[in-house]
Amino acid sequence: MNQSDLNSNQISINNSLPNNFLAEQIILSSLLTNFDVIEATANLLSVDAFYFKNHQEIYRAIIFMNKNNFPIDVITLINFLQTNGLLEKIGGSKVLVDLVSQRPNVTHLREYINLVNDKFLRRSIIKIGYEIINSSYTTSIPLTQILDELEEKMVDFKNQLLLSQSLDNIELLNSIFANLKSKSIEPSLAGLSSGFYDLDCMTQGFQKSDLIIIAGRPSIGKTALILNIVADVVRQSRLPVLLFSLEMSKEQILYRLLSIETQISQLRLKSGNLGKDDWVKISRVIPILAKVPLFIDDNFNLSIQDIRSKIKSILFEQRNLGLIVIDYLQLMQSSDSKIENRVQELAYTTRALKILAREFNIPIVVLSQLSRNVENRVDKRPILSDLRESGSIEQDADLILLLYKSTSYNQVDKQTATLIELIIAKQRNGPTGVVKLKFNQDSTKFLDWN
Structure with missing residues (x-):
């Protein structure tokens, strides 16, 4: 495979990178209709985790407004995006109106966040794979340096994966309780x-x-x-x-x-x-x-x-x-x-x-x-x-x-x-x-x- 074949192959694969459009929509809809979950979601989900660019812009705007104590609803969000020249970029006000009309069940929000994170991490694996391929063609850089850099990226990726799989407080407390009960029966x-x-x-x-x-x-x-x-x-x-x-x-x-x-x-x-x-x-x-x-x-x-x-x-x-x-x-x-x-x-x-x-x-x-x-x-x-x-x-x-x-x-x-x-x-x-x-x-x- 020559370099031109590699680049053309990369373009075709990028058109179908792992994503979950519906899960991204439901998360954004949840944030617009249930403001108390915004901060918790921000701790679990980065802007880059969204695959679609308009979803990234909407999420970034919601996080910014929440951080600066702006009131958040569909009207204030439309106004914020319009003021900053982003409304047309996200597809117009109709996209936001459609989001708030969904009325999702926030009890399943964590599952949707996990779905979006899963697709994001899979895209990250694909990106690392292409970096490995491209680095192999670069003969001017010492092989040990390339391997060290790739290993560091893999460690960072693994840490992201562990973070995305972190337990909720209730799960952690249940695990601690079970551990305490086991030790009370058989001290160790x-x-x-x-x-x-x-x-x-x-x-x-x-x-x-x-x-x-x-x-x-x-x-x-x-x-x-x-x-x-x-x-x-x-x-x-x-x-x-x-x-x-x-x-x-x-x-x-x-x-x-x-x-x-x-x-x-x-x-x-x-x-x-x-x-x-x-x-x-x-x-x-x-x-x-x-x-x-x-x-x-x-x-x-x-x-x-x-x-x-x-x-x-x-x-x-x-x-x-x-x-x-x-x-x-x-x-x-x-x-x-x-x-x-x-x-x-x-x-x-x-x-x-x-x-x-x-x-x-x-x-x-x-x-x-x-x-x-x-x-x-x-x-x-x-x-x-x-x-x-x-x-x-x-x-x-x-x-x-x-x-x-x-x-x-x-x-x-x-x-x-x-x-x-x-x-x-x-x-x-x-x-x-x-x-x-x-x-x-x-x-x-x-x-x-x-």
């Missing part, structure tokens, strides 16, 4: 269990669409903690987990997981200094780890687009994802060349990660470094302002956990466990506070303190 966490009782009690688990930050100074145990959580999720819930490791290889991650599950130190595992009992543990654990739905991506040059593509790939194969983990934030790179400094880059990244969490309705846990400022204080317990190159971390995150370990806490019991304070510094929908955990450095194993 609102989110995914971390494997730590005290933490789950305070947070109600890692909840869908949440961006969760776990931050600490280097070598304090951030990666060990998240691997304990990952191991518990895949072992107990059997939900797939996607782990992006920008610092360690897949082999290093698996060694750590093997150490956690067998309680054998990494040093002994890597050196091969193993006894008979150790081999029994390893033989029991390896077949289990081989079957768990854990997907590790150790691409060190990771972008938001890479993460989105990987998520889609896993969801296509598994149909579900329980948790996404990124280790760690400061190693991520932005593909946006317009970003001027590192703070802006981190702000862009955290915002994009929060959007991903909402887009796929999956909790995303991101590890982050703390700045050196904490080392210069008498009380070295970290606070939110210690988040390194924080950008918009504090604003975008739903839950922020800060790790603290004091040297005075070392070897607090006979098992030489270290006491770790997990400080809940921010929780959008819950309390802040401190959770105490035991950390066995040799086997990188975390446990509840009590």
Whole structure:
């Protein structure tokens, strides 16, 4: 197919783009005869959602008049359109008189709005399809740039689709009521269990669409903690987990997981200094780890687009994802060349990660470094302002956990466990506070303190 064939084909298809003339008429008629539904309709329906140009002009005029507190009926609307030179453009006053004569039932207005939105979104899909075709002919633009732009458009389109399908308040309240009733019969966490009782009690688990930050100074145990959580999720819930490791290889991650599950130190595992009992543990654990739905991506040059593509790939194969983990934030790179400094880059990244969490309705846990400022204080317990190159971390995150370990806490019991304070510094929908955990450095194993 050459370009001229493509253009002629586009013209013929545009003549029969999806639309619903009757639904558009009924909506406009409802607005002219029932003024109290104008504001609600304006929140659900854009001007572009109307296919016919005269309907767009009528709807735009009604919205404008309502916003500016003009009285609205067929006479005032005719006068407004005539004053602004639009009356003939919409087909004359007869079009408006015909609209008000229909007297529609407004109880079904939402259904008509959904119909019009459905046709609008279908037209949007067709438009994106032609943009894909036309972009394929443009060889002067890098392919990666074309794909990134198209992906952004598809995400915007998906958000519009979700908005058009949003539930009414009564539907949401009914859903909440059913959820409360179910939990009263069989109590359960609102989110995914971390494997730590005290933490789950305070947070109600890692909840869908949440961006969760776990931050600490280097070598304090951030990666060990998240691997304990990952191991518990895949072992107990059997939900797939996607782990992006920008610092360690897949082999290093698996060694750590093997150490956690067998309680054998990494040093002994890597050196091969193993006894008979150790081999029994390893033989029991390896077949289990081989079957768990854990997907590790150790691409060190990771972008938001890479993460989105990987998520889609896993969801296509598994149909579900329980948790996404990124280790760690400061190693991520932005593909946006317009970003001027590192703070802006981190702000862009955290915002994009929060959007991903909402887009796929999956909790995303991101590890982050703390700045050196904490080392210069008498009380070295970290606070939110210690988040390194924080950008918009504090604003975008739903839950922020800060790790603290004091040297005075070392070897607090006979098992030489270290006491770790997990400080809940921010929780959008819950309390802040401190959770105490035991950390066995040799086997990188975390446990509840009590």
